[in-house]
Amino acid sequence: MAKTDYKTIDEYHNAFPAEVQERMQAIRNIIHKLVPKAEEVISYQIPAFKYHGFLIYYSAYAKHITLSSPWSQALLQAFDADLKKMKVSKSAIQLPNNEPLPTDLVKRIVAFRKKENEAGK
Template sequence: MNPKAQSVEEYINWFTGDLKARLELIRETLKKAIPEGKEVISYHMPAIRTSEVLVYFAAAKNHIGLYPTNSGVSEFKKELEEYQTSKGAIQFPHNKPLPLDLISDIAIFRKFEVEAKPPKTKKP
């Protein structure tokens, strides 16, 4: 089994060069979009959360994956046409500039989506 990073900083530091710089750009973009968010490692990936995880991201061989859940992909379907997507994932190829404004918009959408949910109540 692969090692699990204990922090987002540790995860990013596993990488070098351009890939590390791209991960840092995503990290900074998410921190600016959701300043109240907390950085966590979840499912072995960096993520930002408020009351729940809003967006995950991770490095892959040929792309960086952004995982904003199904709604985060479907809400931005038109803007994401040039990228490979699946139900809850977006692939940003290493050979293209990162769409930082779009990443920010997706994170903010997820924040408002989560805030709009009714609070969970504990069952007796």
């Protein structure tokens, strides 16, 4: 991945192997389905979505895709049971590439972030 001056999410996706692109596109589709008014941007050279502020980011790596945002304590508590088996920090959740993409979890996280942003949190 030599290019680091991405202007669009498509440019970012195209820098990765097809199977990783598919996983990222699935996340992108979930975001657009749940938050149709979300604006696509590149921030910190990774895909990001804005809706009443930054909603969520994602980025790809050799062994995982990371969902990121400055997670609220409420979000981390709400998804504690789901996140126990994953590597999680205050701002990142790693979704291993060698496991099926947890689309239901991604949907619930995006919906939670949407509500937080709408409430101004």
